[in-house]
Amino acid sequence: MIYIVDNLSNYLIYLFIIHYGFRLNPRKNRLFIGASVLTMLSAGIYNAYFDTNAPIVYLFWSVLSICLFFEDRLCHLFVLSAALMYFTGIMDTFSVMLIQVVLIGGGVGNEGITWWMEPAYLLSFLVYFLVYLRLLRKNDVSLCDIKFKYKSALLLQSSIFQMFYDFVFLFFEENHAMYGLDAYAVFFISIAGAIYSIFLTLGLAIKNILSDRQNRELQSFMYMQKQQYDY
Numbered sequence: 001m002i003y004i005v006d007n008l009s010n011y012l013i014y015l016f017i018i019h020y021g022f023r024l025n026p027r028k029n030r031l032f033i034g035a036s037v038l039t040m041l042s043a044g045i046y047n048a049y050f051d052t053n054a055p056i057v058y059l060f061w062s063v064l065s066i067c068l069f070f071e072d073r074l075c076h077l078f079v080l081s082a083a084l085m086y087f088t089g090i091m092d093t094f095s096v097m098l099i100q101v102v103l104i105g106g107g108v109g110n111e112g113i114t115w116w117m118e119p120a121y122l123l124s125f126l127v128y129f130l131v132y133l134r135l136l137r138k139n140d141v142s143l144c145d146i147k148f149k150y151k152s153a154l155l156l157q158s159s160i161f162q163m164f165y166d167f168v169f170l171f172f173e174e175n176h177a178m179y180g181l182d183a184y185a186v187f188f189i190s191i192a193g194a195i196y197s198i199f200l201t202l203g204l205a206i207k208n209i210l211s212d213r214q215n216r217e218l219q220s221f222m223y224m225q226k227q228q229y230d231y
Contacts, residue, residue, distance in 0.1 A: 004044035007061065009121040011040045013088055013128065014066060018080065020132050021143045024070045036068035058085060083155060090158045091127060095120035127195060131202060141206050150205035157201065161194050 018024050027033060043061030047054070059082065066081035067074060136142060143151075 003047035004041065005118060006121075007040050007044035007047065009118060009125075010058075010062070010088070010092070011037075011065065013092075013121070013125055014062060014081070014084055015069065016125070016132075017084060017088070017128055017143075018066065018070060021128075021136060022080070023142045023144065024072050026069055027071050032068045036065040039065045039068065058089070083151075087155060087158050088124070088128075090162050092121055092124045093162075095123040095127075127198075131199065135199070135202050135206055139206050139210060141209050145209050146202075146205045147208065150201060150208075153201050154198065157194075157197060164190070164194070 019026070039061050043057050046057060062085045063078055063081045066084075067077045070077060
């Protein structure tokens with residue numbers, strides 16, 4: 001059951017980011033939307049039956065479900081869903097790790113932590129919601145407007161955070177009994193710094209977009225003034 005809820009949580013996060021962050025519209029044909037939901041549920045049942053969380057299954061269902069749900073070019077949807085799966089997967093992992101290590105103090109082998117996965121998804125969703133509310137909606141900007149170099153920077157940051165996760169989580173799994181609250185405080189600050197760097201990168205990207213808008217408006221105004229003067 002945990003795998004089905006896990007897939008459903010990821011699915012809703014994907015839909016939120018693409019619809020509100022990239023402003024892509026869902027398909028009007030309900031048959032495709034139903035097929036998208038069916039794909040997601042099938043992946044959850046597959047994971048539950050085989051008791052696995054194979055990345056290839058996540059890749060397949062996320063790409064296929066997004067391509068079925070939204071109206072856009074197939075190539076664009078494929079790349080977008082693959083990138084989202086990687087980026088949101090790392091953010092969700094950070095949230096799970098934050099709850100496990102800071103609040104529980106256990107490692108990946110602890111069998112009593114599975115029910116903490118869903119609050120972790122809620123925590124990661126709150127991060128995405130704050131990005132939307134404080135950055136995108138406030139400045140009337142979508143993620144499609146952000147330049148490629150900033151998108152690449154976000155994915156590069158995610159890769160760095162993934163390496164950080166692999167090292168720190170293994171470290172705490174093997175040594176958490178040897179360290180006091182100061183070690184957990186350092187870990188918590190590191191997580192907060194990682195999330196802050198994402199906000200900082202997006203903030204710089206949005207400032208660049210707003211600056212370009214202002215320059216275009218100024219150039220348009222000067223052109224109209226010149227036309228008026230020539231007249």
